[in-house]
Amino acid sequence: MSATPMASTAKAPRMGFGKWLREHAVLIIGLLVIAYMLIPIAVIFVFSFNNPAGRYNFTWVGFTLDHWKNVFGIPELNEALWTSIKLALLTTLFSTVIGTMMALALVRHQFFGRRAANFLIVIPMATPEIVMGSSLLSFFLILGTPLGFRTLLIAHVMFCISFVVVVVRSRLIGFDRRLEEAAKDLGATPFETFRLITLPLILPGVFGGALLAFALSIDDFVISNFNAGTTVTFPIYIFGAFQRGVPVEVNCIAMILFGITVLAMGFTTWQQRRAEKMASIRPEQEEEVVPLPPVSAAT
Amino acid sequence: MGTLRRRAGAYGLLAPGTIWLVLFFLIPLYFLGRLSLNVNVGGVYYPFDWHWKNYSDALSLYDTQFIRSFVYSLVATLICLVLAYPLAYAIAFKAGKWRHAMLLAVVAPFFTTYLIRTISWVTILSDESPVVEVLQFLHIAPSGQVLATPAAVVSGLVYNYLPFMVLPIYASLERLDTRLLEAAKDLYADTKTTFLKVTLPLSAPGVVAGTLLTFIPATGDYVNAEFLGSSNSQMIGNVIQSLYLKQQEYPAAAALSFVLMAIILIIVLIYIRFAGSEALMGEEGAAI
Numbered sequence A: 001m002s003a004t005p006m007a008s009t010a011k012a013p014r015m016g017f018g019k020w021l022r023e024h025a026v027l028i029i030g031l032l033v034i035a036y037m038l039i040p041i042a043v044i045f046v047f048s049f050n051n052p053a054g055r056y057n058f059t060w061v062g063f064t065l066d067h068w069k070n071v072f073g074i075p076e077l078n079e080a081l082w083t084s085i086k087l088a089l090l091t092t093l094f095s096t097v098i099g100t101m102m103a104l105a106l107v108r109h110q111f112f113g114r115r116a117a118n119f120l121i122v123i124p125m126a127t128p129e130i131v132m133g134s135s136l137l138s139f140f141l142i143l144g145t146p147l148g149f150r151t152l153l154i155a156h157v158m159f160c161i162s163f164v165v166v167v168v169r170s171r172l173i174g175f176d177r178r179l180e181e182a183a184k185d186l187g188a189t190p191f192e193t194f195r196l197i198t199l200p201l202i203l204p205g206v207f208g209g210a211l212l213a214f215a216l217s218i219d220d221f222v223i224s225n226f227n228a229g230t231t232v233t234f235p236i237y238i239f240g241a242f243q244r245g246v247p248v249e250v251n252c253i254a255m256i257l258f259g260i261t262v263l264a265m266g267f268t269t270w271q272q273r274r275a276e277k278m279a280s281i282r283p284e285q286e287e288e289v290v291p292l293p294p295v296s297a298a299t
Numbered sequence B: 001m002g003t004l005r006r007r008a009g010a011y012g013l014l015a016p017g018t019i020w021l022v023l024f025f026l027i028p029l030y031f032l033g034r035l036s037l038n039v040n041v042g043g044v045y046y047p048f049d050w051h052w053k054n055y056s057d058a059l060s061l062y063d064t065q066f067i068r069s070f071v072y073s074l075v076a077t078l079i080c081l082v083l084a085y086p087l088a089y090a091i092a093f094k095a096g097k098w099r100h101a102m103l104l105a106v107v108a109p110f111f112t113t114y115l116i117r118t119i120s121w122v123t124i125l126s127d128e129s130p131v132v133e134v135l136q137f138l139h140i141a142p143s144g145q146v147l148a149t150p151a152a153v154v155s156g157l158v159y160n161y162l163p164f165m166v167l168p169i170y171a172s173l174e175r176l177d178t179r180l181l182e183a184a185k186d187l188y189a190d191t192k193t194t195f196l197k198v199t200l201p202l203s204a205p206g207v208v209a210g211t212l213l214t215f216i217p218a219t220g221d222y223v224n225a226e227f228l229g230s231s232n233s234q235m236i237g238n239v240i241q242s243l244y245l246k247q248q249e250y251p252a253a254a255a256l257s258f259v260l261m262a263i264i265l266i267i268v269l270i271y272i273r274f275a276g277s278e279a280l281m282g283e284e285g286a287a288i
Helices: A005-011 A017-049 A075-108 A114-125 A129-143 A149-173 A177-185 A190-219 A222-227 A234-242 A249-280 B002-036 B053-094 B096-111 B114-125 B130-137 B150-174 B178-186 B191-202 B204-220 B223-228 B236-245 B250-275 B277-287
Strands: none
Touching: A017 A249, A017 B053, A017 B096, A017 B114, A017 B150, A075 A114, A075 A149, A075 A190, A075 A234, A075 A249, A075 B002, A114 A149, A114 B002, A129 A149, A129 A222, A129 B002, A129 B204, A129 B236, A129 B250, A149 A190, A149 A222, A149 B002, A177 A190, A190 A249, A190 B096, A222 A234, A222 B236, A234 A249, A234 B114, A234 B223, A249 B096, A249 B114, B002 B250, B053 B096, B053 B150, B053 B204, B053 B236, B053 B250, B096 B150, B114 B130, B114 B150, B114 B223, B150 B204, B150 B223, B178 B191, B191 B204, B204 B236, B204 B250, B223 B236, B236 B250
16 A cells, blocks of 8 residues: 555555545445445434424525434334334344254255255345245135235245344354364263354354344335235335335334444354354464373382 | 254254244245236236236336346446445455454444434435536536435445345455565565456456445345435335335236346346356455
8 A cells, every 4th residue: 555665665655645535436436436335324323303394305595303202102103113123133033043044054064955956046146036925826816815024024034034143154164163072082972062153153153144134124125015904014104105105213213223232233243253263273283282201110 | 873963953943944044034935926927907806817927018018127237236236246345345444443343334334223314314415415526516506406316226236235245345355465475575476467467367256246235135125215316316226115005016026026027136146157146145244
């Protein structure tokens, strides 16, 4: 990044603006793109303090804290949010357990049908949501399954599994199998090995997968819209409210969810670092192991 | 004996997920195909009759929306690539200690609800907003309006799918062996040659994964067209959603959905052949 002192003194006593710009062009473009990505979030935040004249919260009128004081004051919105949270928690539980099991099988074992299993995991991620949503609806329609919370849960677990597998798998690949072997050598049963060695080490990956599943579930609109029946989730509520005007409280809730997710992200990163530290504590050089003193002949 | 038990263990671990995905992903696709060949007689019951006419009818009626979806999605994907590559490059090689902060900023949009993010573009692109006034001043938007135009829909798609492009490209650049760059420099390659001959080819898997992860969901998207577009910028997703949920024309809707999936699947298979399936699996996992 920085030019060597020799080169800079040889060329010019001070770096020209043009040269500085050329050297930092990529970084500047990158920062501009990041600004572009963050502007809508700033807009959501600012407009959570808006005091719109009519029902539409699209133009700035004036500052007020009323909507923040009234965050949970709209019963239908609360109900939708609560449904979404319940759905996301159950989805996270199911998809994390199922996905972690699949990831363990794929990384740890060689077996017939591995390629097929990999394909089955990739293909939902490569399918547009609208196709998954409409095919599940067709399935439920033909079988005559009533739509509601149950069908939503089935759908959400379905599209979350693949993502959990991918995240947990990527953490498992860097896993030092010798730690497990060591536990086994020291007389641990397979279950003890899993509980005391495997689980604590893969936990950050599992937690990352769970967090992703939660985020995907609570944010899903397209697949939910097809399979919800009359059940209203948070995104479905927003979609329905769009034509008649989305209440400002929705912005407040969005910012609260944003804050919670940022905290959760920070927590997983911290956990991950801790696990990496834990995994790195192991005797690297065998030469350093002090040889046992010869058993004294006296005893 | 031991290997047999290990193998049984592997299948045991795989079983719940496989069953779930087969039962609620693969079999529903079969039902989608089946429903698309039913006769539409109105009402709830649709007799099955290899009714291929659903396909020709649906395609001739909604070919505009089909073509529009692929065009919008392609344009959005290309714009995403142009924006994402420099950003990913900057994070991987220029960010220094700001790398984590920049990555966090890239995933930050995921932390706010997709629909609310899209609605905030209604504010940003509305007629009175400063952005639109600047565009009018520069004569980029001569009609004085951005909202409810194809440009608004495409910009919404670009915004919503940009992280899907940035993360895989970043993952491939981050994994790049920097000794190769030094080697290129040692062999007297200038910055441009090093980039074109070393960096770009080595980041190709990330670019392939990123374009797929952007193009696929963007083609099927209907939220952006619904919120930011007008009746003249409806995409195929809007049609499918409306036929299923409002007009209950299930066979026609299923036919459209099936064709959409078939076209996308063909594109994905060509891509995977060209780039290897690990590009799609590995890159994204590493990025998250």
